[in-house]
Amino acid sequence: MEVSWDIFLLIAGCSVVTILPRVVPLVLLSRIALPEPLLRWLSHIPIAVMAALVGQELIQMDGGFQLSDHLDLAAGILTFAVALKTRNLLWTVVMGCVFAMVLRLLVNG
Structure with a gap:
């Protein structure tokens, strides 16, 4: 080649x-050496990027609301609960994937 x-x-x-x-x-x-306030501000960037990537997809609705059409929203709500409880980005992402997979398996068979 x-x-x-x-x-x-x-x-x-x-x-x-x-x-x-x-x-x-x-x-x-x-x-x-960066000042401490700037370092604190920069520490919020990963969460803000994740929210920007995921947020639009979760709240987009076409027509009426049926949970089977919005499994990602249900997984997102469960994932948000994990994020609040653990305050750990890795666990939040992993559990979000698990919630999405399990809900799709349960609903779509």
Whole structure:
């Protein structure tokens, strides 16, 4: 299998454009001590990103409400309870996947 130079340069360019915005801030910020209020604020970013990714999907409704059409919402509510109880992102994600799988198996047979 032969790779043309155009494709190789495209992949290399995309790699550079993807890596630079991640590596440059990491290298620059690792060399300085950040103030405690900023570190506290930054600690909320993973939860905010997770909420942004999941929230839209959970509350999107087309027409009437039937639980069988919104199993993700039911799994999301159960997952939110786990998040409140454990305050652990790993357990929240794992249990959310388990809740979604079990509810789909129960409802769809």
